[in-house]
Every structure is written in structure tokens, then in C-alpha cells.
Amino acid sequence: SPSDPDLVERARAARAALGERAFVLGHHYQRDEVIDFADVTGDSFKLAREAAARPDAEYVLFCGVHFMAESADILTSDAQQVVLPDLAAGCSMADMAEIGQVEEAWAVLQDVGIADDTVPVTYMNSSAAIKAFTGRHEGTVCTSSNAQVALRWAFDRVGGVDGTGKVLFLPDQHLGRNTAVLQLGLSLDDCVVYDPRKPRGGLTEQQLRDARMILWRGHCSVHGRFSVRNVEEIRAKVPGVTVMAHPECKHEVITAADEVGSTEYIIKALDAAEPGSSWAIGTELNLVRRLAKAHPDKQVHYLDSTVCFCSTMNRIDLPHLVWAMESLVEGRMVNRIVVDADDAHWARVALDQMLALPG
Numbered sequence: 148s149p150s151d152p153d154l155v156e157r158a159r160a161a162r163a164a165l166g167e168r169a170f171v172l173g174h175h176y177q178r179d180e181v182i183d184f185a186d187v188t189g190d191s192f193k194l195a196r197e198a199a200a201r202p203d204a205e206y207v208l209f210c211g212v213h214f215m216a217e218s219a220d221i222l223t224s225d226a227q228q229v230v231l232p233d234l235a236a237g238c239s240m241a242d243m244a245e246i247g248q249v250e251e252a253w254a255v256l257q258d259v260g261i262a263d264d265t266v267p268v269t270y271m272n273s274s275a276a277i278k279a280f281t282g283r284h285e286g287t288v289c290t291s292s293n294a295q296v297a298l299r300w301a302f303d304r305v306g307g308v309d310g311t312g313k314v315l316f317l318p319d320q321h322l323g324r325n326t327a328v329l330q331l332g333l334s335l336d337d338c339v340v341y342d343p344r345k346p347r348g349g350l351t352e353q354q355l356r357d358a359r360m361i362l363w364r365g366h367c368s369v370h371g372r373f374s375v376r377n378v379e380e381i382r383a384k385v386p387g388v389t390v391m392a393h394p395e396c397k398h399e400v401i402t403a404a405d406e407v408g409s410t411e412y413i414i415k416a417l418d419a420a421e422p423g424s425s426w427a428i429g430t431e432l433n434l435v436r437r438l439a440k441a442h443p444d445k446q447v448h449y450l451d452s453t454v455c456f457c458s459t460m461n462r463i464d465l466p467h468l469v470w471a472m473e474s475l476v477e478g479r480m481v482n483r484i485v486v487d488a489d490d491a492h493w494a495r496v497a498l499d500q501m502l503a504l505p506g
């Protein structure tokens with residue numbers, strides 16, 4: 148629905164008053180009313196790089212979710228302050244891996260005698276504490292746009308993809324499995340799912356020893372809703388449609404789709420698409436709606452027929468953004484995201500490792 152004109156006016160005034168002191172980052176899943184005020188939009192990888200590249204901004208307003216704002220705090224200088232306009236904008240996937248559980252899992256790998264042969268790789272969608280765990284154990288962070296390179300790098304540290312070394316992949320089992328199987332050529336049998344609620348992750352010692360990918364039992368509730376049936380239905384309805392989905396979708400959905408990629412990849416693919424071509428997109432709805440609007444010469448469908456917003460991304464709305472900006476204009480710091488120094492140090496090691504990956 149169109150935003151309240153008074154609120155839009157207040158947003159413009161507050162943004163102008165902050166000027167260069169502030170930099171506003173907007174993730175692709177944000178509402179249009181928020182994206183309108185973003186200085187830069189991007190996927191989580193691009194936004195991490197953009198945050199690191201703005202040393203002059205006193206305030207970094209992060210319109211996205213909590214783990215992204217934490218990463219921005221880690222990658223910016225101590226003098227810069229990162230603000231998340233609504234502190235309730237978390238991520239249910241990131242919440243599926245708690246640091247205590249991850250440390251317990253690592254102790255299990257040590258007991259079984261495979262920890263020295265295992266490299267942790269954590270998806271950006273995780274708490275700073277888990278990124279710090281990854282840094283301490285000489286692993287790397289990855290995002291959906293560089294998971295393949297990150298996994299190759301990790302396997303190379305323990306004898307290569309064709310060797311016997313392992314990756315502990317946190318916390319999204321689907322991104323881990325999709326990348327390992329479809330891009331690295333591992334088999335589904337090489338992957339096991341570690342369930343933190345069960346003793347030894349619900350796995351036998353033999354299963355842990357034989358595995359190449361130990362996948363944390365986490366998933367995205369938004370992308371987890373797309374099904375193979377959705378793919379079949381859209382193919383029946385729209386002949387010639389190209390189905391493109393985010394790698395957080397289930398393995399069978401990705402296998403049934405034609406293309407897989409991060410939000411930034413999806414945007415670029417549509418920019419390059421032929422006029423008149425038809426697309427069905429399996430990712431969050433704010434982005435798909437914006438793509439449909441941006442490409443009136445192409446048919447852009449949503450892969451599911453039901454509404455599928457990310458409810459936590461949607462918590463950042465224009466009222467929250469206006470409140471945060473007006474508070475800063477009045478000299479009041481609100482909703483600052485600060486990662487404690489020790490976690491920030493080790494999380495930065497893992498984030499810098501990601502930023503140093505080739506490509």
C-alpha cells in the first residue's frame with residue numbers, strides 16, 4: 148500500500164538532515180517504502196562489502212536483519228555506529244544455531260577424532276558468535292553468492308574435494324547440500340544432517356566418519372515453503388517458463404528448477420533476459436514484486452501462489468526507519484548493534500577470509 152505522504156516527507160527531511168554522516172543500506176528483501184531511501188541495495192555479500200567501504204559514514208543504517216547489521220558492525224571501524232531500525236528484525240534460520248550447541252557439536256567431532264580433518268564454513272545468516280567460532284577454527288564465512296568457492300577453499304585445506312576431509316556447514320542445510328551436490332559433485336550420501344537437539348547430532352560415529360558434508364539442521368522458513376509441485380504447476384501454466392530459485396530452497400526444488408542463485412544473481416539474470424521471456428522466481432516476495440514491476444516487458448511470476456514474505460525483513464518499515472533517522476538527527480543513538488570485542492575479532496577473521504576468496 149502507498150506510504151503515508153507525511154511520513155515520506157519526514158523521511159526525506161531526516162535523510163537530508165543526516166546528509167553524508169549517514170549511509171543507508173537496504174537488502175533486496177526490504178519493502179519498497181524502505182528501498183526508496185536506501186543509498187545502496189544488495190544481497191548480503193554486496194552489503195557487507197559496501198558497509199566496509201564507507202569509512203566516512205558516522206552512522207550505518209542497516210535495513211535488513213540482525214546478523215547483517217552485526218556483520219556491518221564487525222566490518223566498520225569503532226568510530227562508526229550501526230543502527231538496525233527494528234531490533235526485532237532477526238532471522239529464524241540464524242536462530243537455529245546457538246553457539247553453545249555448535250561448541251557441543253565440535254566437541255563431538257573431537258571425540259570421534261575427525262575435528263582435525265573438518266573445516267567449519269558458516270553462512271552469513273548466523274550470529275556473530277558463530278562466525279567467531281568459525282574464525283577460531285580457521286574456517287570461512289560464505290554467502291549464497293560465493294558458497295561454491297568457499298566450499299572448494301575449505302575442502303582444499305583438508306585434502307581437496309576428492310579427498311576424505313570434511314566441512315561442517317552452518318546453519319543452512321539446504322545451501323550446504325545444494326552447493327556440495329550440484330556444484331562440487333559430491334553425492335547426497337556424502338551429506339549428513341546434524342541435529343543439535345539429539346545426542347551426537349542423531350548420527351552414529353560411523354556416519355560422522357564417512358560424511359564429507361556435516362550439515363547443520365537449519366533452514367529458512369520462507370524458502371522452505373517452495374515445493375516441486377510449485378515448479379510443476381508453473382511449468383504447466385506457463386509454457387517455456389524459466390524457473391529460478393534461491394539456493395536456500397530444498398534440494399528437490401533446486402533440482403527441478405532451471406537456474407539457482409543468490410538475490411543479486413536473480414536480479415542480474417532478469418536484467419539480461421530477453422523481452423517477452425517468462426520467469427518464475429523462488430525467493431522472497433518483496434523482491435519478486437519489484438522485479439515484476441521493473442520488467443514490464445517480461446513475464447515475472449512468483450513460484451508459489453501463496454504470499455511468502457520474510458516476516459522479520461518486513462519488520463523494518465517506513466515508520467521504524469523514520470524513527471531511527473529522526474532520533475539520530477536529534478542526537479539520540481537508538482538500536483545500535485554492537486558485537487563484543489572478542490567475538491568481533493574472530494568473526495572478522497572469518498569474514499575477511501570470505502572477502503579474500505577468489506572471484
Ligand code: 13P
Pocket residue numbers: 189190191192272290291292367395409410411
Ligand atoms: P542473499 O545472500 O541472497 O542476500 O540472501 C540472504 C537471505 O537472507 C536469503 O534468505
Ligand code: SF4
Pocket residue numbers: 212237238239240241272367368369370395431457458459460
Ligand atoms: Fe532469514 Fe529466510 Fe528471512 Fe533470509 S528469508 S532473513 S534466511 S528467515
